[in-house]
Amino acid sequence: MLQERVNLNRSFFFSFTVAVFILGVLLGFHLRVTNAGKTAVPGDREQKLAMEKKNLVEDLYEMQLEINDLSTKLEQAGIGQKEAEEALKLELAKIKQFAGLSGVSGPGVEFVVQCRQGQTEPVSGRALQNITDQHLLKIVNELYCAGAEAVAINGQRFTAVSEIRLAGGHINVNGVPLAPPFHISAIGDASALKGRLALKEGLSDYLNVYGISIEALEKSKIVVPAYTDRLSYEYAMVVKENL
Amino acid sequence: MNKPSKTKNLYLLIALACIILGIVFSVHLRAARSVQQNESIRKTQELTVQVEQMKKERDVLQAQLTRMRGQLENMLTIGPHASPGKEDIEPAMIFAGVTELTGSGVKVTLQDGSAVQKPGDNPNFYLVHDEDILKVVNELKAAGAEAVAVNDQRLTAITGISCSGPSIRVNKKALVPPLVITAIGSPETLEGALKMRGGVVEFLQFCGIQVSIKKLENIAVPAYKGGIKMNYIAATDIGVLPVSEDENG
Numbered sequence: 025m026l027q028e029r030v031n032l033n034r035s036f037f038f039s040f041t042v043a044v045f046i047l048g049v050l051l052g053f054h055l056r057v058t059n060a061g062k063t064a065v066p067g068d069r070e071q072k073l074a075m076e077k078k079n080l081v082e083d084l085y086e087m088q089l090e091i092n093d094l095s096t097k098l099e100q101a102g103i104g105q106k107e108a109e110e111a112l113k114l115e116l117a118k119i120k121q122f123a124g125l126s127g128v129s130g131p132g133v134e135f136v137v138q139c140r141q142g143q144t145e146p147v148s149g150r151a152l153q154n155i156t157d158q159h160l161l162k163i164v165n166e167l168y169c170a171g172a173e174a175v176a177i178n179g180q181r182f183t184a185v186s187e188i189r190l191a192g193g194h195i196n197v198n199g200v201p202l203a204p205p206f207h208i209s210a211i212g213d214a215s216a217l218k219g220r221l222a223l224k225e226g227l228s229d230y231l232n233v234y235g236i237s238i239e240a241l242e243k244s245k246i247v248v249p250a251y252t253d254r255l256s257y258e259y260a261m262v263v264k265e266n267l
Numbered sequence: 268m269n270k271p272s273k274t275k276n277l278y279l280l281i282a283l284a285c286i287i288l289g290i291v292f293s294v295h296l297r298a299a300r301s302v303q304q305n306e307s308i309r310k311t312q313e314l315t316v317q318v319e320q321m322k323k324e325r326d327v328l329q330a331q332l333t334r335m336r337g338q339l340e341n342m343l344t345i346g347p348h349a350s351p352g353k354e355d356i357e358p359a360m361i362f363a364g365v366t367e368l369t370g371s372g373v374k375v376t377l378q379d380g381s382a383v384q385k386p387g388d389n390p391n392f393y394l395v396h397d398e399d400i401l402k403v404v405n406e407l408k409a410a411g412a413e414a415v416a417v418n419d420q421r422l423t424a425i426t427g428i429s430c431s432g433p434s435i436r437v438n439k440k441a442l443v444p445p446l447v448i449t450a451i452g453s454p455e456t457l458e459g460a461l462k463m464r465g466g467v468v469e470f471l472q473f474c475g476i477q478v479s480i481k482k483l484e485n486i487a488v489p490a491y492k493g494g495i496k497m498n499y500i501a502a503t504d505i506g507v508l509p510v511s512e513d514e515n516g
Contacts, residue, residue: 070310
């Protein structure tokens with residue numbers, strides 16, 4: 025009798041343990057699934073896609089405008105000699121402008137980059153720095169990222185093959201030595217241009233620590249000169265496509 | 268007498284456990300299903316589809332744009348309406364970046380470092396950043412590169428290189444690693460400039476980034492395939508040719 029009771033108790037506890045164990049596993053699994061709803065899509069994934077979409081929308085819009093422009097010119101070119109010449113002249117002017125081969129003007133910002141006058145003590149443990157090519161390179165790059173349409177440093181138009189390079193005691197742009205203070209003129213959306221540099225912990229803040237100041241002067245008309253060097257190509261050849 | 272009541276008890280308990288198990292199971296199934304219909308997942312899926320579609324659309328437009336631009340360029344240089352100073356036109360188009368080019372040059376490949384990180388190391392240190400590309404490109408330009416592209420994006424006068432999260436954007440398009448910078452110019456000069464002592468390559472390798480430079484006799488640099496936007500440049504400036512017209516004339 026006693027033996028039987030012990031047996032019964034044992035099998036009772038055994039099956040109860042199994043049932044509770046399965047219950048526990050299921051509960052855990054369930055919790056994980058419901059949690060997965062929150063974590064399966066990391067918060068920034070959706071944001072990134074939204075950003076990508078916004079970029080694409082802008083891109084498509086710009087390309088559509090360009091295609092419209094090109095097709096008007098192509099149509100015009102089909103009408104007659106005079107119209108064709110006119111259309112081609114316009115297209116060439118646009119290409120030259122894009123290349124930086126013509127002087128342009130428009131609203132924008134002029135930035136004055138220089139070492140802060142009279143500052144001899146660096147901010148908290150950093151050494152004061154001179155303005156280097158890297159600083160200017162970053163500034164110009166940031167301006168393009170903010171949608172600048174034409175940029176010049178001390179009158180040197182920045183083009184597709186323009187360098188900003190420390191050479192001796194000067195900084196060369198287009199092979200021309202420049203000295204501080206550096207005036208960077210940029211045509212574009214003034215508030216976007218200024219804002220990009222003035223971002224919290226952005227470039228302005230970063231350079232400030234080293235005793236370099238960036239002063240932004242918003243202007244309704246900024247003149248950016250043309251690139252004036254002769255163009256000569258020794259290595260590059262145009263790939264002609266059969267159209 | 269004790270035995271039957273004990274077994275009854277046992278069965279009751281097991282039945283109870285089974286009922287609870289059943290309830291949990293059904294709740295679990297429902298939860299699993301509702302997760303799929305979760306708002307954020309649905310939105311993300313929707314966005315993914317949209318983005319994919321727009322990318323396809325962009326490719327179509329890109330092809331169309333390149334074709335049309337090519338037609339106009341052909342007219343400019345060879346057609347019956349070719350402008351008088353056509354020797355000046357081709358260099359201008361190369362300079363603008365609207366034509367595909369070939370020539371000798373170098374191919375620089377940058378890859379995130381593969382070194383095993385020690386705990387406490389900053390993982391950022393081993394990644395290729397927008398700044399690194401900017402440095403390499405600047406050095407290539409200083410060494411006389413005639414045209415530069417990063418992956419399939421031609422660098423133009425107004426190209427920005429930016430960093431958004433883990434991806435690097437050139438001409439506002441996200442690039443897929445490995446990052447390949449192609450430049451047309453004298454292969455020796457370009458390579459030499461990068462490999463200079465205390466130069467860019469040394470710096471990048473110090474940062475743990477894998478750099479490989481290949482000199483090539485024939486390298487292709489693609490054309491810029493985007494739109495040319497001029498929203499802020501005064502319209503009167505477009506259409507007149509202040510510099511070159513004088514030269515041509």
